[in-house]
Amino acid sequence: MAISSFLSVRKRPIVVVVAVTLFIFLSSLFLFFSPGPSALPFFSSSSSHLSSQVSIPVSSNASSPETPTSVASNGGSSSTSADRVSADASPPGTGTAIASDAVSNSTADPPRPDATAAAGAGDAEADVPQPDHVMPPAATEASGSAGNGETAAGVSSERDEEGQGGGGAVEEPVELPSWELCKVGKGVEAADYIPCLDNVEAIKALKSRRHMEHRERHCPTEPRPRCLVPLPERYRRPVPWPRSRDMIWYNNVPHPKLVEYKKDQNWVRKSGNYFVFPGGGTQFKNGVTAYIRFIEQILPNIQWGIHTRTVLDVGCGVASFGGYLLDRNVITMSFAPKDEHEAQILFALERGIPAFLAVIGTQKLPFPDNSFDVIHCARCRVHWYADGGKPLLELNRVLRPGGYYIWSATPVYRKDPRDIDDWNAVVALTKSICWRTVVKSRDSNKIGVVIYQKPTSNSCYLERKNNEPPLCSESDRSRFPWYKPLDSCLFPAVPSSGGGNSWPISWPERLNMKHSTTSNNSSIQFAQEKIDSDTNYWKDLVSEVYLNEFAVNWSSVRNVMDMNAGFGGFAASIIDQPLWVMNVVPVDQPDTLHIIFNRGLIGVYHDWCESFNTYARTYDLLHMSYLLGPLTKRCHIIEVAAEIDRILRPGTWFVLQDTIDVIRKMDPVLRSLHYKTTIVKHQFLVATKGFWRPGSTGSKS
Numbered sequence: 001m002a003i004s005s006f007l008s009v010r011k012r013p014i015v016v017v018v019a020v021t022l023f024i025f026l027s028s029l030f031l032f033f034s035p036g037p038s039a040l041p042f043f044s045s046s047s048s049h050l051s052s053q054v055s056i057p058v059s060s061n062a063s064s065p066e067t068p069t070s071v072a073s074n075g076g077s078s079s080t081s082a083d084r085v086s087a088d089a090s091p092p093g094t095g096t097a098i099a100s101d102a103v104s105n106s107t108a109d110p111p112r113p114d115a116t117a118a119a120g121a122g123d124a125e126a127d128v129p130q131p132d133h134v135m136p137p138a139a140t141e142a143s144g145s146a147g148n149g150e151t152a153a154g155v156s157s158e159r160d161e162e163g164q165g166g167g168g169a170v171e172e173p174v175e176l177p178s179w180e181l182c183k184v185g186k187g188v189e190a191a192d193y194i195p196c197l198d199n200v201e202a203i204k205a206l207k208s209r210r211h212m213e214h215r216e217r218h219c220p221t222e223p224r225p226r227c228l229v230p231l232p233e234r235y236r237r238p239v240p241w242p243r244s245r246d247m248i249w250y251n252n253v254p255h256p257k258l259v260e261y262k263k264d265q266n267w268v269r270k271s272g273n274y275f276v277f278p279g280g281g282t283q284f285k286n287g288v289t290a291y292i293r294f295i296e297q298i299l300p301n302i303q304w305g306i307h308t309r310t311v312l313d314v315g316c317g318v319a320s321f322g323g324y325l326l327d328r329n330v331i332t333m334s335f336a337p338k339d340e341h342e343a344q345i346l347f348a349l350e351r352g353i354p355a356f357l358a359v360i361g362t363q364k365l366p367f368p369d370n371s372f373d374v375i376h377c378a379r380c381r382v383h384w385y386a387d388g389g390k391p392l393l394e395l396n397r398v399l400r401p402g403g404y405y406i407w408s409a410t411p412v413y414r415k416d417p418r419d420i421d422d423w424n425a426v427v428a429l430t431k432s433i434c435w436r437t438v439v440k441s442r443d444s445n446k447i448g449v450v451i452y453q454k455p456t457s458n459s460c461y462l463e464r465k466n467n468e469p470p471l472c473s474e475s476d477r478s479r480f481p482w483y484k485p486l487d488s489c490l491f492p493a494v495p496s497s498g499g500g501n502s503w504p505i506s507w508p509e510r511l512n513m514k515h516s517t518t519s520n521n522s523s524i525q526f527a528q529e530k531i532d533s534d535t536n537y538w539k540d541l542v543s544e545v546y547l548n549e550f551a552v553n554w555s556s557v558r559n560v561m562d563m564n565a566g567f568g569g570f571a572a573s574i575i576d577q578p579l580w581v582m583n584v585v586p587v588d589q590p591d592t593l594h595i596i597f598n599r600g601l602i603g604v605y606h607d608w609c610e611s612f613n614t615y616a617r618t619y620d621l622l623h624m625s626y627l628l629g630p631l632t633k634r635c636h637i638i639e640v641a642a643e644i645d646r647i648l649r650p651g652t653w654f655v656l657q658d659t660i661d662v663i664r665k666m667d668p669v670l671r672s673l674h675y676k677t678t679i680v681k682h683q684f685l686v687a688t689k690g691f692w693r694p695g696s697t698g699s700k701s
Contacts, residue, residue, distance in 0.1 A: 174665055176672040177638055179694050182227035191232045192346065193646075195225045195611040197338045197357060211387065212361035215337035217483075219610045224639045228673075229616040229646050230693055237651055239274075241352040241558045241578060245323050247274045248350045252617075255343040258318075267318055268347065277351065279320050283378035283408040285445050288324045295406060298441045299451055302374070302404060305329030309507040309600040312372040312398065315380025319348035319355050326353070329507060331580065333372070333602045335365075349618040352558040354580050354602060357613040360391045364481035366605040367398045369491060371597040375399050378408040385425040389432075390486040393469060396433055396454060401493040402503050405435065405452045412440070413448025432468060433490055434460035458492045482587050482605050510600045511572055531567050531595065538569035546574075550686050551678055552653050557620045561647070564589065564627035565603055568596040582619075584612075586627060588634070608643070609635035617649045625657040628666060641669045648689045656685040 184193050185200025202218035234251040238244060250256075250273050259270050266280020266287075284291030295302060302308050304325065311332040313322050322332030336344050337359035348355035358365055360382055375395050384392040399405060411422035430437070435452040442448045455461075461471055472489035504510045512535065514528060547554060558579050562570050565583035574581070583603030585593040596603045606612055608631055622644055631640060644654055654675070656666055663685045667677050670685075674692035679685055 174637060174669055176668060177226055179673065180227050181230050181694055182225060191230050192343065192615055193229050194338065194357070194613070194615065195220055197611075197613065212337065212359045215359040216361050216363055217610075217613070224609070224635065225611070226636075226638050226642050228642065228693060231617070231650065231691065235617075235650070235691075237556075238350060238352075238558075238649065240556060244350070244352045244558070245277070246279075247271075247276050248347070249273060250275055253343060253346050253350050255346070257342045258344065258347070261342075267320070275347070277318060277320060277323075277347075279324065281317060281320055281378060283447055284321075285447070286443070288320045291321070291443070292324060292328070294443045295449065295451075298439045298449070299404065303506075306506045307503075308373045308404075309504075309510060310372050310597055310602055311374045311376060312367075314360070314375065314377045314382060314395075316344070316348065316355065318344050319351070319353040321376060321378065322355070323348075323351060323353040326580075331600070331602050332376075333367075343615070346615040346618070349559060349615065352580075354559075354582065356582075356604065357615075360394055360486075362485060364484045364486060365394060365398060366481055368481070368591070368594040368597065369397050370400045371398050371594065372403060373400055374404045374406060376406045379410070383422075385422075385429050387486075388488055389429045389469060390488060392426075392429055393433065393488070393490060394486050396435075397487065397491055399454050400503070401454055402456045403454050404438065405454070406449060407452070408447065408449045412450050413442055413446065432464070432466075434464070455493050458494055461490065461492060480587070480591070480605075482607070504598055504600065507600050508575075510598075511575060513599070526567075526590075526592065526595065534567045534569040535572060538573040542570065542573035545681070545684075546655075549680060550653075550655065550684070551688065552621065552655070552686065557652070559619045560621045560623065561619050562603075563608060563622060563624040565592070565596060566625075567592050568599050568601045568603070570623060570625070571596075571601050572599065579620075584608075586631075588630070589627075608640060611643055612647060614647060616646045619647050620649055620652040622648060622654045623657075624655070626659075628656065628658055629662045632665075637665060637669055641666070641673065645673055645689065650689055650691045652689055654685075654687045654689070656687070657683060658685070 182190065182193050184190050184198060188198045188200065196217045196219040197215070199218040199220055202220075203214050206213050232251060232254055236249055236251065238252060239248055250270060253275065256270060259268055259275075265282050266278045266285070267282075269276045269278065279287045279289065281288055281291070292304070296304060305328040309330060311322065311325060311330055313319065313332050313334040316322060316332075316334035316336050319332070319334035322334040325332050332354060334345075334348055334353065334355040335358040336355075338345070338357050345355045345357050375398070382391050384395075395405060407426075410416075411419040411426065430452055434455045436455070438451045438453050440448065440450040469488060469490045472487060472491045474495065476487065476489060476491075505513050546552075554577065557577070559582075560571075560574070560579050561582045561584060562568075563584050563586075565571065565581075565585055568583050571581035571583050581601065583593070583596045583601055584606050585591065585596070585603060587605055587607045593603055593605060604613075608627070628637070628640065648654060654670070656663060658666075660679075660682050663679060663682075667679065667685055667687075670677055670687045674690050675687040676690070677685060677687045
């Protein structure tokens with residue numbers, strides 16, 4: 001009996017081993033014939049654990065983002081799209097279930113906002129119904145690097161009940177390129193390459209450069225660039241704001257010529273490893289702060305940061321004027337042409353000051369009519385009366401009725417024959433367009449300033465003895481300012497339809513004011529409730545998700561670009577952060593840029609199938625919401641990714657909000673660029689750019 005008991009005890013381990021072996025064998029057979037690892041709950045992926053642990057922070061009261069759905073106003077139509085790039089922007093079906101491994105597919109894919117402008121005319125609003133905001137699934141993460149030359153259609157093993165990723169049709173795989181550095185033309189600095197401004201062959205073929213045609217956009221045709229811009233030698237992370245306003249790393253912008261060229265004007269100095277900006281300028285020898293105070297003294301009604309919020313600085317140099325106006329809660333769009341003074345806009349953006357490459361040559365600036373509260377020119381070297389006064393007529397177009405034009409230049413205060421002739425020509429032109437001279441004065445250094453004001457009514461235009469320049473017709477007004485020639489006619493201060501041009505309320509209340517819902521550049525209306533809904537949506541989403549759940553170091557973010565800005569809701573939601581936002585309204589989307597300016601924000605029109613007018617490595621965060629799908633119907637996703645990479649600084653972020661199918665298409669492309677990527681809530685792709693360049697090891701600096 002004792003022996004039998006002993007043997008049964010000795011056999012117990014053997015029985016256990018046999019049982020475990022048999023279980024593993026049977027499980028392996030089950031897995032081999034099963035459709036996926038989700039067949040066994042304990043083999044669920046990390047995403048399924050996140051799904052069960054991560055709460056959904058988006059407020060249940062938040063509505064879906066109200067993308068500008070437009071309707072034609074009385075007697076007009078949205079036919080301006082004939083002058084714009086057309087694209088099929090209709091959204092895919094919403095409500096398709098998305099399920100990660102071992103996760104129920106009871107949660108719908110977040111709805112994509114409608115992006116289609118109504119083409120018909122009439123009184124009733126042709127509103128496309130918007131689904132209620134659906135709470136997105138819990139976070140799913142994916143990171144890694146896709147090798148060059150690979151193809152990929154997706155990035156995760158998520159499947160719906162039918163076995164198809166994302167619940168929709170299988171995307172065609174994206175062929176990932178073998179990335180190479182851009183080959184640039186003679187005289188172009190490779191690290192500063194801008195495809196549409198450095199097209200050497202197109203510039204050589206120009207018949208004239210008299211009107212700065214060589215500084216305008218000349219984009220490469222097919223094939224568009226699919227290459228990468230190199231880093232300057234010894235490039236490093238920029239100096240953080242606000243120190244960057246006064247000093248930047250020399251090696252990040254290794255252009256010393258400006259130091260010598262402007263050495264007597266206190267623009268910029270070299271000090272060791274830094275460029276230092278003393279705050280001087282050609283017209284403000286006592287410093288820009290004193291110059292800003294002087295303007296306020298001679299024109300108290302300007303009320304920086306209260307009455308005046310948006311400023312356009314023409315020929316801005318290194319943008320010290322705009323940089324110091326930030327202290328007054330004024331946002332300035334500073335612009336100058338590329339290389340007219342070596343890399344001045346690159347200096348400005350490296351400092352963390354809003355700036356943009358542009359020129360008043362033969363084409364309209366990419367801004368709506370009646371946008372800016374103030375326009376400033378300090379020795380900006382523009383012949384305002386040239387070509388029948390077209391340059392000044394362009395300023396008149398973008399200046400808000402009742403807005404001020406501040407001109408500080410030698411014709412204002414010098415008595416040389418040429419300056420006298422220039423002054424007399426400007427006096428005659430400003431009178432002909434009914435600008436009122438408000439004040440003409442000199443500062444302590446005898447530097448002269450004259451300030452004009454644009455009228456707020458049409459009475460002066462109608463009382464002119466000579467109809468020169470002639471008044472533009474309403475059909476002229478509808479011409480969209482993208483690759484369109486400068487006007488030779490004068491736009492009325494108030495359109496014939498009336499209204500829409502009253503001065504906005506004071507800042508900061510202006511950010512959330514009731515807005516004019518009619519575009520100046522097209523006969524499009526927007527429902528006020530859509531603007532309000534968009535504002536609330538972005539306020540909730542940014543505060544609860546963007547600032548808390550993204551792997552973004554917001555304290556190091558200064559220059560931000562919203563690539564599909566809509567009504568400016570994203571920018572408004574981060575207005576209290578120490579950063580600024582360039583709001584871009586794509587030319588194939590509804591025209592909402594006038595609303596953005598009315599809110600006291602700044603932005604431009606642009607076509608994302610072309611390169612943006614900025615230097616490489618100038619933004620810390622690029623944000624794209626529901627644009628990539630329609631965009632890639634017109635241009636290749638590789639071209640879009642190459643432009644994103646050109647604009648982003650190393651160590652910074654690209655945030656894509658879109659459908660899961662679009663995200664899966666973009667993710668391997670970014671990973672082929674050695675970006676670290678994370679998919680959040682099946683709705684966002686957060687990608688971090690590194691220091692990798694073709695032929696490099698990708699080490700950080």
